[in-house]
Amino acid sequence: MERFIGRRLLICIPTLIGVTIVVFITIKIIPGNPVASLAGINSTAAVRAAITHRLGLDQPWPVQYFDWIRSTLQGNLGTSISRQVAVRPLVFSALSNTFILAGAGAVVAFVGGTLLGLWGALRHRHRDGSVADSVAALTVAAPQYSVALVLLVVLTVNITAFPSGGMYNSSGGGGLPALLDHLILPAIAVGLAPLGVIARIFRSSLIDVMNQEFVTSLRARGLSRGAVLRHAIHNTLPSLFTVAGLQIGFLLGGALFVEILFTWPGIGQLIFQSISARDYPVIEACSLVLAVAFVLLNVIIDVGHALVDPRVRQ
Amino acid sequence: MTTTTHLPAPTDVRHSSRLDPGGSPSTPDTPGPAEGTLVVEDLHVTFRAKHRSVEAVRGISFTVTAGKTLVLLGESGSGKSVSARSILRLYSSAVEVTGRATLGGVELFGLPEREMQSLRGQAIALVPQDASGTLDPLRRIGSQITEVLRRHAVVSSRKEARQRAEELLAQVGIADPRRAVRSYPHELSGGMRQRALIAIAIACSPRVLIADEPTTALDVTIQAQILELFASLQDSLGMGLLLVTHDVGVARQIAHRVAVMYAGLLVEEGTGAAVLDHPAHPYTAGLLRAVPTHDTPRGFLHAIPGKPPAAGETVADACAFAPRCAFAVDSCRTEQPELVLVGSEHRAACPVVDGEVPPDGTPAPATGLEAP
Amino acid sequence: MSAIEIPIGLMSPADDGLPAGEVISRTRRHIPLTVIIPGSFLGLLILAAIFAPLVAPDGPLAGSIADRLQGVGSPGHLLGTDGQGRDILSRLIWGARPSLLEGIVPVAIAGTIGTVLGMVASLGGRRMHTLIMRTLDVFYSFPAVLLAIALAAALGAGVVSDIVALSIVLIAPIARVAETEVSRLRSSDFMEAAKASGASWPTIAGRQVLPNIAPTLLVYCTALIGLAIVFAGGLSFLGLGIAPPQAEWGSMLNDLNQDLYNAPVLTLIPALMIFVTSIAFNILGDGLRDLLDTHSETGQ
Numbered sequence: 001m002e003r004f005i006g007r008r009l010l011i012c013i014p015t016l017i018g019v020t021i022v023v024f025i026t027i028k029i030i031p032g033n034p035v036a037s038l039a040g041i042n043s044t045a046a047v048r049a050a051i052t053h054r055l056g057l058d059q060p061w062p063v064q065y066f067d068w069i070r071s072t073l074q075g076n077l078g079t080s081i082s083r084q085v086a087v088r089p090l091v092f093s094a095l096s097n098t099f100i101l102a103g104a105g106a107v108v109a110f111v112g113g114t115l116l117g118l119w120g121a122l123r124h125r126h127r128d129g130s131v132a133d134s135v136a137a138l139t140v141a142a143p144q145y146s147v148a149l150v151l152l153v154v155l156t157v158n159i160t161a162f163p164s165g166g167m168y169n170s171s172g173g174g175g176l177p178a179l180l181d182h183l184i185l186p187a188i189a190v191g192l193a194p195l196g197v198i199a200r201i202f203r204s205s206l207i208d209v210m211n212q213e214f215v216t217s218l219r220a221r222g223l224s225r226g227a228v229l230r231h232a233i234h235n236t237l238p239s240l241f242t243v244a245g246l247q248i249g250f251l252l253g254g255a256l257f258v259e260i261l262f263t264w265p266g267i268g269q270l271i272f273q274s275i276s277a278r279d280y281p282v283i284e285a286c287s288l289v290l291a292v293a294f295v296l297l298n299v300i301i302d303v304g305h306a307l308v309d310p311r312v313r314q
Numbered sequence: 315m316t317t318t319t320h321l322p323a324p325t326d327v328r329h330s331s332r333l334d335p336g337g338s339p340s341t342p343d344t345p346g347p348a349e350g351t352l353v354v355e356d357l358h359v360t361f362r363a364k365h366r367s368v369e370a371v372r373g374i375s376f377t378v379t380a381g382k383t384l385v386l387l388g389e390s391g392s393g394k395s396v397s398a399r400s401i402l403r404l405y406s407s408a409v410e411v412t413g414r415a416t417l418g419g420v421e422l423f424g425l426p427e428r429e430m431q432s433l434r435g436q437a438i439a440l441v442p443q444d445a446s447g448t449l450d451p452l453r454r455i456g457s458q459i460t461e462v463l464r465r466h467a468v469v470s471s472r473k474e475a476r477q478r479a480e481e482l483l484a485q486v487g488i489a490d491p492r493r494a495v496r497s498y499p500h501e502l503s504g505g506m507r508q509r510a511l512i513a514i515a516i517a518c519s520p521r522v523l524i525a526d527e528p529t530t531a532l533d534v535t536i537q538a539q540i541l542e543l544f545a546s547l548q549d550s551l552g553m554g555l556l557l558v559t560h561d562v563g564v565a566r567q568i569a570h571r572v573a574v575m576y577a578g579l580l581v582e583e584g585t586g587a588a589v590l591d592h593p594a595h596p597y598t599a600g601l602l603r604a605v606p607t608h609d610t611p612r613g614f615l616h617a618i619p620g621k622p623p624a625a626g627e628t629v630a631d632a633c634a635f636a637p638r639c640a641f642a643v644d645s646c647r648t649e650q651p652e653l654v655l656v657g658s659e660h661r662a663a664c665p666v667v668d669g670e671v672p673p674d675g676t677p678a679p680a681t682g683l684e685a686p
Numbered sequence: 687m688s689a690i691e692i693p694i695g696l697m698s699p700a701d702d703g704l705p706a707g708e709v710i711s712r713t714r715r716h717i718p719l720t721v722i723i724p725g726s727f728l729g730l731l732i733l734a735a736i737f738a739p740l741v742a743p744d745g746p747l748a749g750s751i752a753d754r755l756q757g758v759g760s761p762g763h764l765l766g767t768d769g770q771g772r773d774i775l776s777r778l779i780w781g782a783r784p785s786l787l788e789g790i791v792p793v794a795i796a797g798t799i800g801t802v803l804g805m806v807a808s809l810g811g812r813r814m815h816t817l818i819m820r821t822l823d824v825f826y827s828f829p830a831v832l833l834a835i836a837l838a839a840a841l842g843a844g845v846v847s848d849i850v851a852l853s854i855v856l857i858a859p860i861a862r863v864a865e866t867e868v869s870r871l872r873s874s875d876f877m878e879a880a881k882a883s884g885a886s887w888p889t890i891a892g893r894q895v896l897p898n899i900a901p902t903l904l905v906y907c908t909a910l911i912g913l914a915i916v917f918a919g920g921l922s923f924l925g926l927g928i929a930p931p932q933a934e935w936g937s938m939l940n941d942l943n944q945d946l947y948n949a950p951v952l953t954l955i956p957a958l959m960i961f962v963t964s965i966a967f968n969i970l971g972d973g974l975r976d977l978l979d980t981h982s983e984t985g986q
Binding site for chain 3: 014015018019022023026027029137138140142143145146149150152153248249250252253254256257260261271272275276283287290291294295298
């Protein structure tokens with residue numbers, strides 16, 4: 001198991017390198033001139049040249065890349081152009097807020113998905129089992145921003161059941177209850193589509209497992225229905241981990257959109273604002289941090305998968 | 315919480331089971347024949363789908379005696395596996411099973427599911443074919459054995475369970491039981507996995523063991539070892555063995571009695587010697603001749619022309635084998651032949667052949683069905 | 687061909703009680719509802735988009751501020767008007783063009799490139815395989831949404847950059863599916879036979895491999911179109927899509943969102959449009975899977 005973890009982390013490294021390269025190149029392609037916006041419209045060529053040199057933008061790209069990597073590893077993520085504050089604390093506080101939202105969405109997706117899938121599997125010969133499956137099929141396509149909008153419209157505009165934005169009460173207080181109150185709707189919006197996917201895959205996986213030889217073999221040993229079901233569910237866990245790996249992207253990505261609609265102060269909001277403000281350091285840092293977080297999350301999921309399924313450890 | 319219904323194990327004189335008709339504890343060495351005998355009568359198994367039903371087993375009866383091996387011999391589709399599994403009631407309610415199955419006097423088909431669960435794995439056990447994943451791929455072998463031991467209350471502590479698991483793996487001939495106990499199924503070879511499945515099945519010293527194609531997935535050399543293992547376990551545990559197979563060679567090696575199945579019915583039944591050396595049904599004879607031996611002349615492979623009817627395609631009032639039979643006469647297509655006695659302890663369902671198929675397999679005069 | 691073989695050792699309590707080896711006829715004689723219903727809906731939608739000038743009651747830009755935010759069912763405006771007074775129904779129809787394009791074209795492009803990459807990765811030897819799969823992994827390492835946003839932002843707003851961004855994002859998943867399918871085929875007997883017969887790789891790829899993986903890929907890509915439409919809507923919603931005031935579902939969403947508190951229901955209309963169209967593609971994909979009788983384990 002330890003060897004698996006070691007190997008998995010090792011593979012990360014080239015991927016991370018690739019990720020940084022893609023982020024770097026993408027930022028470089030963005031049209032528009034950061035120097036011009038920094039220097040102002042009426043700046044002279046000399047001022048602009050000085051700024052270009054100060055920002056290191058006159059160096060060849062590979063040099064810029066390594067400089068950027070070096071300063072990133074040292075913890076320096078630059079300064080926000082529009083806000084004139086250090087990027088790092090900005091990005092990390094936004095990141096943690098995004099994690100809270102994505103995490104809540106994940107809880108909604110997994111808890112709801114496994115329950116719905118379980119129901120669909122256990123009752124798949126009956127009508128209500130098909131209902132469960134149809135529900136799942138519908139939610140799969142629910143674009144997270146659409147759901148967010150629906151929830152906003154229905155539950156916050158006319159019926160003010162839930163707050164319509166922000167993370168805590170307007171004064172920033174309220175503690176955990178306020179957080180949860182603000183979290184429910186966006187979490188549902190984020191988690192609904194993955195919930196459908198998880199429900200369908202769990203259901204199909206459970207039905208498959210229940211039909212397999214080894215379940216018959218378990219029953220032949222005299223185990224009770226409950227014990228057999230427990231083992232069957234255990235055997236569906238590997239597929240759930242596979243799904244989790246695939247759905248993380250949607251959870252994180254969906255969170256970005258939902259943040260914008262619910263004005264949740266996360267990375268999505270930050271990126272959105274920075275794109276309009278042409279605030280390149282922030283965009284760059286956000287993309288990098290998000291991508292790295294994603295890679296690491298995948299590692300964690302793979303490790304979990306190997307914990308559950310010994311065959312994966314090779 | 316789970317009810318445990320025990321049939322007495324050979325070394326277990328403490329429990330007197332309510333299933334023992336005599337009420338007296340069994341002797342330590344061999345159980346009385348009554349307790350270990352599985353009697354199946356008029357078994358029918360019908361699969362119900364939305365628009366039709368398929369009768370896979372159309373009325374068979376047989377007995378598995380303690381300490382003896384009955385081989386249920388037949389091709390794919392004959393219904394032999396279905397029969398074996400329906401005895402253990404492993405099918406869902408979508409499958410209709412009628413008839414009687416009695417183990418040591420207890421009627422299996424009438425039991426509530428809970429009691430049947432106690433008997434499964436304890437009084438009557440299944441050794442499945444190690445096709446794909448009959449062992450839980452996510453759990454270690456040892457844990458799967460100890461689970462059975464503890465479920466049927468054969469041991470009283472975790473430690474005892476672990477010890478017993480190692481002993482069982484040794485008993486089935488695994489070389490390094492300590493390591494095997496800690497291994498996952500995918501880390502073992504096919505032969506070892508089959509032995510592990512046998513260990514799980516015999517863990518609670520069952521009265522009757524049902525083995526469903528236990529050697530089909532294995533190399534010939536391993537096959538021989540597994541069959542030897544069955545024989546020696548039978549001697550030491552005194553259990554009855556119902557072995558389901560399509561392999562005539564397996565039957566020859568291990569059978570005390572053979573029952574030949576075709577298209578959901580028994581066509582012949584008797585002692586191994588009687589059926590395998592003096593077949594009294596054209597199908598059995600064909601099956602036996604189809605296996606090439608060292609003195610089969612080169613270029614001659616005897617095949618039975620045609621192929622067996624699929625389940626659901628058979629007709630009730632005719633002999634299912636008639637279309638392919640060299641001996642068939644008109645009455646074969648209008649009457650279902652009955653299993654009748656053709657020798658001492660030997661029954662066959664072919665009135666035409668009348669007790670013995672001619673050695674060359676053809677009725678006189680020759681009809682030219684042999685290969686040129 | 688309704689023969690039921692009961693193979694050895696495959697007996698299991700299947701749902702309908704029939705032994706697991708049951709083979710019902712391989713090709714359905716009738717086309718399932720899951721293909722007909724979404725298929726018709728999408729067909730009509732595409733036709734409406736193509737013939738928008740004839741079908742839509744108004745032009746996409748026509749309207750006056752005086753008429754702004756009329757509700758659903760107002761006279762002359764079946765689905766109301768937006769914040770600029772433009773007829774929503776018309777803009778939905780006109781907007782179907784870019785929205786559908788942004789869904790279908792990226793999948794077509796990524797489908798072609800991805801399939802080729804997947805085939806090359808699987809058939810082209812170990813080093814090629816590693817090279818391609820590791821590169822794809824890098825793209826896989828980004829949450830698709832983030833990558834799409836970043837690329838679309840980098841390439842400048844507009845339909846073309848959206849299409850390019852989405853194509854790039856979708857190549858990796860398709861290539862992965864293609865690679866899995868081809869690898870599964872590679873170990874099958876008929877591939878060995880093809881190789882043994884001396885056929886060259888491109889021939890094998892074209893004649894043997896492609897027709898066999900095509901059904902699975904088709905099913906997957908159909909569902910992917912649904913996803914692409916949602917993505918494209920999202921990109922436009924962020925302002926990265928077609929330049930306003932052109933009509934497009936995602937940017938309509940953004941427009942109407944500005945007036946969320948004044949006319950909440952209107953905002954739902956483009957959202958619903960995206961949702962329904964996307965689901966139609968999903969269900970169509972499921973239906974195609976049944977029709978073609980493929981075993982697709984890629985369920986999104």
